[in-house]
Amino acid sequence: MKISKVVCQSCAVPILREYDKGIENTGGYSEAYCRRCYQSGTFTDPEMTVDEMHHHVRVKMIEMKFPRFLVLLLADKVYSLKRWKDAKIATRN
Numbered sequence: 001m002k003i004s005k006v007v008c009q010s011c012a013v014p015i016l017r018e019y020d021k022g023i024e025n026t027g028g029y030s031e032a033y034c035r036r037c038y039q040s041g042t043f044t045d046p047e048m049t050v051d052e053m054h055h056h057v058r059v060k061m062i063e064m065k066f067p068r069f070l071v072l073l074l075a076d077k078v079y080s081l082k083r084w085k086d087a088k089i090a091t092r093n
Contacts, residue, residue: 007081008022008032008033008034008036008037008038008081009032009033009081009082009083010033010034010037010038010043010053010081010082010083010084011034011036011037011053011056011057011078011081012057012074012077012078012081013034013036015034019035020034020035021033021034021035022034022035022037022038022039023035023038023039023040023041024040024041025040025041025042026041032082033083037083043083050078050079050084053078053084054075054076054078054079057074057075057078058071058075061074061075
């Protein structure tokens with residue numbers, strides 16, 4: 001199984017193909033976000049918080065039958081992604 005080095009900077013899902021990439025408002029592909037998180041240059045759920053995304057990722061991984069230790073380890077990666085780092089910086093100002 002090939003592991004992608006590129007992951008969505010909102011939900012941490014691997015971006016394996018062009019089709020998986022989000023769409024910018026110019027119509028081009030986003031280099032940072034997946035199609036489920038980002039369309040037409042905006043987030044599909046702009047009101048979502050980092051804690052809500054963390055919970056969503058955990059639930060999806062459990063549904064996909066990931067081992068519990070991986071769920072705990074990988075879901076925490078959400079907190080280090082670009083979307084959420086930028087949000088933390090914006091709220092500090």
